[in-house]
Amino acid sequence: MSTRDVVLVALFAALMAALGAFPPLMIPAIGVPITAQSMGPMLAGGIIGARRGALSMLLFVVLVAVGLPLLPGGRGGLAIFAGPTAGFILGWIAAAAVTGVLVERFWSGLSFVTAFLAAAIGGIVVLYAIGIPWISLVGGVPLATAAAGSAAFIPGDLIKAGLAAAAILMVKRSYPIIRPAHGRP
Template sequence: MSTRDIVLVALFAALMAALGAFPPLMIPAIAVPITAQSMGPMLAGGILGAKRGALSMLLFVLLVAVGLPLLSGGRGGLGIFAGPTAGFIFGWIAAAAVTGYLVERFWTSLNFVTAFLAATVGGIVVLYGIGIPWISLVGGVPLATAATGSAAFIPGDLVKAGLAAAAILMVKRAYPMIRPAHGRP
């Protein structure tokens, strides 16, 4: 891994921390806050690619685990990983990897629609696919109930995917950081 790669991984872990500085939006009917941080894996994967994007999220999760208060609301520490929302935190790594993989795959034909779909599949479908079963398991609620409760977050996450897609395209035009493997589209 080059020095440039290490700097980019650290930069996007810092961006993830900065997204945590935005105050969470609490909805009284549900106990989980709406945060800007769920957009971080979409940005990291879409701008850095699968490997570096996932590594930036892994670094961020490790920093939270050692106790840095980087999560929205100033939370951090190992106790976070025992809670019902920890599946989403772990899911950020896979979300960045899948988003990055899809952006890499469609790099030469990347447009707003394909960038939006990459952010949606990685940052919503994969993330929810990890987070919802975790809520069910740790929270002791039926999977259907966890899925129904999580559905309230989808509209906001779609907006985040749109913002991420726009950012991915702007960075691609100005300073592309993804270089697809030779022979791949």
């Protein structure tokens, strides 16, 4: 891993911390906050690629696990991983990887639509596929109930996917960090 790669991984872990500074909007009925941080994996995977994006999310998760208060509301520590949001927090790693793989796959013809779909598939579909079963398991609620409760977050996450797609395209046009698959070192 080059110095540039390490810097990009650290930069996007720091971006996740900055997104955590936005106060969470708690929905009491399901106990899961609406946060800006769910946009982080979309940005990381889409801007710095699958490998570096996933590593940035892994670094962020490790920093939270060791107790740094990087989650909204100043939360951090191992206890977070026993709660209902842990599946989503751990899912950020896979979400960034999948978003990055899709952006890399469609890099040469990347448009707002393909960037949006990559962000939505990685940052919503994959994230929910990990987070919802965790809510069901930890919360002791049926999977269908956890899924229905999580549906309230979809409109906001679609907006985040649109913002991420716009950012991905801006970076691609001005300073492309990802290189097409055939041009990668």
